[in-house]
Amino acid sequence: MKRIAIVGGGIAGLTAAYELARLRERSPVQVVLFESSARLGGIVETVREGGFVIECGPDGWVTEKPWARELAEGLGLEGEIVPSNDSQRKTYVLTGDRLVPIPDGMRMMVPKILQNIDSSELFSDQAKLGFHRELERAEELKAAAPDEDESVATFVRRHFGEEVIEKIGSPLLSGVLGGDAEKLSVRAVMAPFVAMEREHGSLIRALQIREKSSQNAIFTSLISGTGALVDRMEAYVPPDWIRLNSSVRSIARDDKGWRVETAHNPEWGLERFDAVLLAAPIDVARTLLQLTDERAAELMAMDASSAVVVGFGFPDASKFSIPPGFGFLVPRGSGSHLLACTFVDQKFPHRVPPGGRLLRAFFGGEAAERMMRCGNDEIAAIARGELARILGPLPEPQVSVVRRWPRSLPLYAVGHLERMAELDGRVRQLPGLWLLGNGYRGVGLPDLIRDARAAARAVMGVSASARQTN
Ligand SMILES: Cc1cc2nc3c(=O)[nH]c(=O)nc-3n(C[C@H](O)[C@H](O)[C@H](O)COP(=O)(O)OP(=O)(O)OC[C@H]3O[C@@H](n4cnc5c(N)ncnc54)[C@H](O)[C@@H]3O)c2cc1C
Known part of the structure; x- marks a missing residue:
């Protein structure tokens, strides 16, 4: 019987365990999920106290990406799925000591309705003119779109100028990704906008065309919090697969597969597996891979x-x-x-x-x-x-x-996608190894869930086309 180790019980590792638990009906498998802390979920944690539902980490996901919703539905949580209350959607920027609203209808730094910009107190006349000109400069912007990756700040500056980066670009990226717009890769963190530039030149024009028909709320969540995903998956995974307080100290590969060594637990010590799904934070994963593939570990070094x-x-x-x-x-x-x-x-x-x-x-x-x-x-x-x-x-x-x-x-720095492509190539040379979690192909819940389910199916030899939605 195939033996699979999962290192890390955050949303990525736990989703992989859940998918394997579903697949065990088709072909038997033994799984050990090693989690160094005393609970599953990692950054996904919901505290429910005194009638308050308090999200300690993510408080929802972007509606556009279907994978978190699909998982929730598969876990019987369809009745819990709620859109954000978009009739109240207004976000402010602290300006001096006042909260000044971001104009209605903006997607990140891109407005859909220019009249809303004109009446906004947030931007100077010069910045307002810059928004109008972006629409007129569509051809020029399309021709100037670079072939190489660049920072989010450079990209936004080209379209809207410095003030827009300072007033909303940087705060938005810090608020959502904790990152610096001058360093973050536009291709890794704002890929849809890069595609819009390539197709239409003007981002405003692209948004006006794209969002004509979309009525969806921007965020989706669960009434009892994103922690409900963790609770339901934990209840589904066989309890004897889960080892809490079990920190993986090393992994190594030989011609028979993978050896996994845990700290502090002489009872389990060193065990053999056919495959390892490494879903610990990227800093930990990098240290664990150091001896197996130094170059892979080098590619995994990043600011966080x-x-x-x-x-x-x-x-x-x-x-x-x-x-x-x-x-x-x-x-x-x-x-x-x-x-x-x-x-x-x-x-x-x-x-x-x-x-x-x-x-x-x-x-x-x-x-x-x-x-x-x-x-x-x-x-x-x-x-x-x-x-x-x-x-x-x-x-x-x-x-x-x-x-x-x-x-x-x-923080996905400029050149992230190229580094990840090289990393993928190296991982392919290490049969039985999968890298999961928020260091690679997206930090949001939907991306992590999509990748974890795909890896679990791949490790069991189930093709994507044979997959049921849940
Ligand atoms: C404050 C905050 C708000 C966020 N808001 C949103 C949001 O609204 N929407 C959204 O989609 N995303 C959001 N994110 C991003 C998202 O929550 C994370 O990217 C995601 O939860 C990370 O999941 P993960 O499984 O990759 O990692 P983690 O949750 O970090 O899980 C990794 C697990 O590995 C364990 N571990 C570590 N070392 C070892 C070891 N040696 N052996 C075994 N186990 C080990 C850890 O204890 C942990 O449980 C937010 C993130 C933060 C920090």
Whole structure:
């Protein structure tokens, strides 16, 4: 019988285990899922307390990518799937000490409706003119589209100019990816926009054509939080496949397959497997592969950003008001350590008890790095202080949750896709090895789920076309 090791029980590793559990009906398989911590899910964690549903990591996924929804449906969670409350979709940017709304209808930095830009307080007259000119420069922009990868900042600058990068480009990328627009690869993190440039030159034009028919909400989530995916998959996977508190210390390949060695557990020690699905964070995976393939490990070296998330649940929303919308972004240099804040009860209204209010503060970059060393109370106090400075005095929260996610968001730098293509080539020379997780082909839940299910099927020799949707 085939023996398969999965290293890491985050959403990537757990989804692979779930898919293998489904496939075991067709052909028997023995699986061991090694997870170094005491729980499954990794960055996906939902705390449910006092009627509040607090996401410690992801709070949903982009609707456009179907793979997380398909998984949820397969797990019997179809009744739980909810769109974000897009009638309230408004995001603000902290400008001086005011929250100024991003004009309606923007996709990242690209507006669909230019009239909304004209009436916006966020941009100067010069930036507004730049948006109008982008539409007129379609042919020129199409001809100038480079063959090589470039940074997000260079790409956005070419279309809209410096101010747009500073005011919304950088804060959006920091808020969503914890990354620096000057370093992030546009092909890796904004591929649809690169394709739009190639086809239409003007991104505004491309968006106007593409989104004419789309009525979908931008985000999707689950009523009881993304942690429900973890709970359901954990319940489905045979319990004797799961080893918590079991940190993999080394992996090695020989002519019979793979040897996996765990720390702290003499009972299991060193075991043999036919295949290894490496779904630990890329820093860990890289160390584990170092002796097997030095060049592969070199290709896996990348910057990563840390995150700190603080959730505050308040029992009585009427005690303080917030502007309508999903939350706000904080540009660099605005004197605040915050990167972003979500007004959760307005984005996903079912996440609070009746009348409740839920705020989620997000710190990244250097501020998060420094906060890694602080205690929970200190972090909560910093977060409350920062929020109060922007939103006004806050009452005492009923529930506070603090999570630190060190080096949790790998930064796909310019040239990422080329490096990953070389890495894929090297991994193909190591039969039985799969690399899963957020360091390679996307950081969002849908991409991780798609890849993990595909790897599980491939390892069992089930072709993609033979796959059922769930
Ligand atoms: C604050 C935050 C908000 C986010 N929001 C969103 C969002 O709204 N939507 C979205 O789609 N994505 C979001 N993301 C991204 C997404 O959540 C992550 O990319 C994803 O959860 C990563 O999953 P993973 O399985 O690759 O890694 P992880 O969740 O990091 O799992 C890796 C696991 O490996 C274990 N491990 C480590 N070392 C070892 C070892 N030696 N042996 C065994 N096990 C080991 C770890 O304990 C961990 O459980 C967010 C990320 C962060 C940090």
